[in-house]
Amino acid sequence: xxxxxxxxxxxxxxxxxxxxxxxxxxxxxxxxxxxxxxxxxxxxxxxxxxxxxxxxxxxxxxxxxxxxxxxxxxxxxxxxxxxxxxxxxxxxxxxxxxxxxxxxxxxxxxxxxxxxxxxxxxxxxxxxxxxxxxxxxxxxxxxxxxxxxxxxxxxxxxxxxxxxxxxxxxxxxxxxxxxxxxxxxxxxxxxxxxxxx
Amino acid sequence: xxxxxxxxxxxxxxxxxxxxxxxxxxxxxxxxxxxxxxxxxxxxxxxxxxxxxxxxxxxxxxxxxxxxxxxxxxxxxxxxxxxxxxxxxxxxxxxxxxxxxxxxxxxxxxxxxxxxxxxxxxxxxxxxxxxxxxxxxxxxxxxxxxxxxxxxxxxxxxxxxxxxxxxxxxxxxxxxxxxxxxxxxxxxxxxxxxxxxxxxxxxxxxxxxxxxxxxxxxxxxxxxxxxxxxxxxxxxxxxxxxxxxxxxxxxxxxxxxxxxxxxxxxxxxxxxxxxxxxxxxxx
Numbered sequence: 001x002x003x004x005x006x007x008x009x010x011x012x013x014x015x016x017x018x019x020x021x022x023x024x025x026x027x028x029x030x031x032x033x034x035x036x037x038x039x040x041x042x043x044x045x046x047x048x049x050x051x052x053x054x055x056x057x058x059x060x061x062x063x064x065x066x067x068x069x070x071x072x073x074x075x076x077x078x079x080x081x082x083x084x085x086x087x088x089x090x091x092x093x094x095x096x097x098x099x100x101x102x103x104x105x106x107x108x109x110x111x112x113x114x115x116x117x118x119x120x121x122x123x124x125x126x127x128x129x130x131x132x133x134x135x136x137x138x139x140x141x142x143x144x145x146x147x148x149x150x151x152x153x154x155x156x157x158x159x160x161x162x163x164x165x166x167x168x169x170x171x172x173x174x175x176x177x178x179x180x181x182x183x184x185x186x187x188x189x190x191x192x193x194x195x196x197x
Numbered sequence: 198x199x200x201x202x203x204x205x206x207x208x209x210x211x212x213x214x215x216x217x218x219x220x221x222x223x224x225x226x227x228x229x230x231x232x233x234x235x236x237x238x239x240x241x242x243x244x245x246x247x248x249x250x251x252x253x254x255x256x257x258x259x260x261x262x263x264x265x266x267x268x269x270x271x272x273x274x275x276x277x278x279x280x281x282x283x284x285x286x287x288x289x290x291x292x293x294x295x296x297x298x299x300x301x302x303x304x305x306x307x308x309x310x311x312x313x314x315x316x317x318x319x320x321x322x323x324x325x326x327x328x329x330x331x332x333x334x335x336x337x338x339x340x341x342x343x344x345x346x347x348x349x350x351x352x353x354x355x356x357x358x359x360x361x362x363x364x365x366x367x368x369x370x371x372x373x374x375x376x377x378x379x380x381x382x383x384x385x386x387x388x389x390x391x392x393x394x395x396x397x398x399x400x401x402x403x404x405x406x407x408x409x410x411x412x413x414x415x416x417x418x419x420x421x422x423x424x425x426x427x428x429x430x431x432x433x434x435x436x437x438x439x440x441x442x443x444x445x446x447x448x449x450x451x452x453x454x455x456x457x458x459x460x461x462x463x464x465x466x467x468x469x470x471x472x473x474x475x476x477x478x479x480x
Contacts, residue, residue, distance in 0.1 A: 033290065037294050040295050041295060083287075083290045085252055085294045086252045088294075089252070117252065119256070
């Protein structure tokens with residue numbers, strides 16, 4: 001499920017507007033502030049056939065961030081996220097595992113998980129969520145179930161799901177049953193897989 | 198019937214309103230940044246508000262098949278509070294966003310020197326970021342406020358066709374008609390403008406460069422008054438094409454000048470998230 005920068009580069013070649021933008025950012029990292037929000041208008045927003053789960057604008061934005069010198073990239077990512085619209089925030093979240101920032105992006109994940117925007121919550125549970133502590137990660141997975149976000153958005157779900165998550169899911173199932181409401185099939189399937197832990 | 202409400206403050210409205218609007222044919226909206234009932238006292242309060250206008254509110258609208266855009270500015274009333282002035286320095290970041298289709302609401306509230314300064318500075322930002330501008334005309338001393346707004350617009354160098362002068366009425370419409378600016382009218386339950394009065398104005402002044410909005414907000418207002426006005430136009434003998442011009446093609450043309458109006462998913466009801474109702478999270 002982990003996408004690499006090379007795959008993004010192959011899918012969205014550094015030509016035209018993007019080529020020039022990447023050169024500008026490498027030479028002057030501050031230039032990304034105005035280029036990053038314009039990316040969708042410049043390169044389009046179509047889904048990328050060769051990189052499942054990524055759109056053209058998201059890939060271009062991830063490449064722009066990756067062009068920022070390593071000592072600046074954590075600060076630039078934080079600023080772009082802080083002042084980003086929903087599509088920019090989502091692109092920053094998806095780029096985090098591709099950047100040399102260790103766990104410095106965790107506060108952004110925590111912010112995204114606090115929102116009620118399903119697109120941001122889903123993007124926060126990609127490969128970079130390995131930096132989240134277990135309690136935060138379990139709450140985020142449960143929130144996905146609660147909000148109707150497909151669990152296929154959650155990276156390394158089966159590797160990380162544990163008995164405590166099973167207990168939390170079972171509690172939600174009980175509440176839903178008591179209310180005569182349905183539970184998403186992917187959550188029931190996960191609970192089934194977790195039996196016996 | 199398809200309706201584009203070019204001025205409505207959805208932040209103050211409920212999901213019931215979104216449902217009723219979509220059912221009435223109101224599927225595209227522009228939400229201008231403005232003042233709230235409670236004055237703000239810091240720049241951070243504004244950035245959280247602007248974040249909502251380019252983040253949460255478009256998401257909320259999309260649940261109901263409504264396409265949401267915004268205009269961003271420091272409004273004239275709060276321009277008078279020195280604690281809010283630093284908002285001007287934060288505007289450029291927001292004026293580059295995909296969903297931001299104009300600078301606004303700018304203009305006058307009490308016509309102070311502070312308002313002069315902030316109004317002119319933001320028209321300059323509109324030129325720099327290649328965006329149209331939405332000008333609010335004051336509720337008090339309105340005719341002179343409108344004249345003074347037109348003078349500031351002329352002095353700024355922004356092209357008149359990229360400016361809309363809003364909240365006009367019988368007294369002020371004539372001041373704007375021949376300036377090249379667009380003319381907007383806010384239909385309210387019993388104050389600014391009513392559907393029957395609007396129909397009379399359209400008869401007298403024609404349909405060109407005319408915009409009709411609900412300006413619905415946290416005060417007594419009604420998000421369906423664009424539709425009511427459309428129905429009043431038909432009842433008064435205007436054609437369906439006339440209604441489509443005023444309530445759809447005109448706002449598309451005006452805000453389309455931003456190059457950022459995105460109507461691609463308006464008819465695509467699949468855009469709502471798996472058909473779920475508004476997602477509350479954690480409750």
